[in-house]
Amino acid sequence: MSSTQASRIALIGSPNSGKSLLFNRLTGLNQKVANFPGITVNIASGQSLHDSSIQYLDFPGVYSMQAISGEEKVAVEAFISALEDNLLDAVVCVVDSTRLEKGLIFALQVLETCHRYNKPVLIAANMVDVLDQHSMQFDASGLSEALKVSVLPLSAKTGAGLEQISQSLADTTVPPEKFQSDIIASDDSVNHLHAQELAEKYGPRGDLLINTQTRLDSFFLHSWFGGLSFLVIMYLLFQSIFTWAAPAMDGVEASIQWLASVVLPLIPAGVASDFTSDALFGGIGAFLVFVPQIFVLTLVVGMLEDSGYLARAAVICHKPLRFFGLTGKSFIPMLSGVACAIPGVYAARTVESTRKRWLTYLAIPLMPCSARLPVYSLIIAAFIPAQKAMGGLVGWQGLAMFAIYLFGILCALLVTALVSRSNAELRTDLPFVLEMPPYRLPSWRPLIINAWNRSKHFVTKAGKVIFAVTVVIWVLGYFPNYGTSLGDSWLGTMGQWIEPLFAPFGLDWRYGVAILSSFLAREVFVGTLGTMFGIEGAEENFTSLAQQIQDSGLPLGAGAALLVFFAIALQCVSTLAVLQRETGSWRLPLQLFISYSIFAYTAALAVFHLVELLV
Amino acid sequence: MTLWDLTQGASAKVSRFKSSIESGYRTRLSELGFHPGEQIACVMSPSMGAPKLYRVNNTVYSLDDSIASLIEVA
């Protein structure tokens, strides 16, 4: 490699050893960090903060060079081909110094590989802050002498030792051959014995870490408390979406109202003023109100991920999920799907079995993702009073949200249960082996940054689509009669054509248009509806969309049908595209799209009639 | 006796893998620390057949019956 080019340094290591946190420290970027093995699934690259000639690459974690899961294969193949093509200048192998033996088994394989490709290796012994806390030590220089490469103790969390990384990289060497032939035969057991010997000789002693972990495990995996705390945690997750986000949502709504009251009088009455009021404040504004909820949801899910609890939840769910044809490992992709189906689909790579992964793909689009949240909130706010029961402990709206979330999850399980039973091959189980990460207090900063980025992404990315759709809808709905009658506009005429499609469950053509537009992305629904109600409403004041829906006298059954329709239909172009990328063909996404549309429609119809019958 | 038969709090040494275990998994398990001669403790055995937690060195893994019953201990 020529020295004028940036030197490229790979960060590799076992899952959950802290590669991404180290990468973030070194580059100032925000790779997702979570206390669960297998979080990073793509290779990220970034320039060093301190030395612009260095570029770091963050690899997904692998236990071994002999990959067995999908994500591992991707990582190992990418690593080997980067070595083959001479794209790397050095390798940093990150090991968790509190679990030295496990890290060393992989590190020895890395040394062997890098020897073959003639690349220098630095062993970064991470998490020394935890050792310090327990006043434990390990012999880095002894280990370095034994391995014949530099070993740098550091903490990606506190930053200790990080300033020495450039120096250590410069000092370290290519692992020597003699050492290889002496000790590491490619026989795994020899490799393993060697790692054990090294860890015993140079590693930290004692097992304080494990004791607290065991105490917490005996609570969270207890026959009664375990199941109960699981339900409580999941319930709080959904309540928090409403209760924590409510003040911020009110704030956003009030600011939009205020802004509208300031801006609108400045614009002379006419097309421009109507556009600002209907499309901008009505359409975009209606959607912005829900951004705080997305922030809170991402934050709470992130907190759970970083605490280490999720791995326990996977253990609790393994047996029940197996009944539905899935495995405990499907739990994490499915829970990620609660934030957004796209990371959920990526996370499904951690499910080693191809068949179980495929079944997990069927479940993910039915998980109640955050793009559904605006639609759910809107309908719930229009129909369910904001009262609280039991001294404010239970909010009816939160409860309704819990119910519709539960409905989505049950649909997902129903589908996988039926599909897995229809095919004997899909029923076969693969063994379940999952590392239990230690419990940690979540580190707030990265979580908040992540939630912030996600909300920003939501506003900018979804915002563009919503803006475009809103403008089109507004133009079609405003002309040719300048907003005097929505029903006679171009949009209204088109609406008459599709009305028969949605009339069976009590929705008029305006909802039909909004539903069709939401096949691009679900959140578009709110913007589209907001624009149409904006054109219709003559009043200058900005009233909340939920209020307007309430005033329009939409029947309860139709509201419930809408909820059910959105819970099931796969209205998300990005999810389809990601599924195509992960499975390598359009077959699965198309099958899912068609069957879930039919399923959604039938279920909505059934619910409409059921509610109308009961009420 | 297999690993799955270990009761909570008990520990034992791995003696061998049953022959029906897939070779990829055998390799992986030994890389994780489950290899003949190693002392394994069952730290948690949740009820209702949930995967059990086993401790190897300073790391805890959870294994379900389908795999833990293929590891013989003594």
Ligand SMILES: Nc1nc2c(ncn2[C@@H]2O[C@H](COP(=O)(O)OP(=O)(O)OP(=O)(O)O)[C@@H](O)[C@H]2O)c(=O)[nH]1
């Ligand atoms: N106490 C402490 N925690 C750390 C340190 N480095 C990482 N962590 C935590 O360890 C967990 C895993 O960190 P990640 O950076 O996501 O690990 P990773 O190696 O990228 O994991 P994968 O992408 O799943 O392979 C997170 O909860 C981090 O906050 C450290 O030096 N000290």
Ligand SMILES: [Mg+2]
């Ligand atoms: Mg990572």
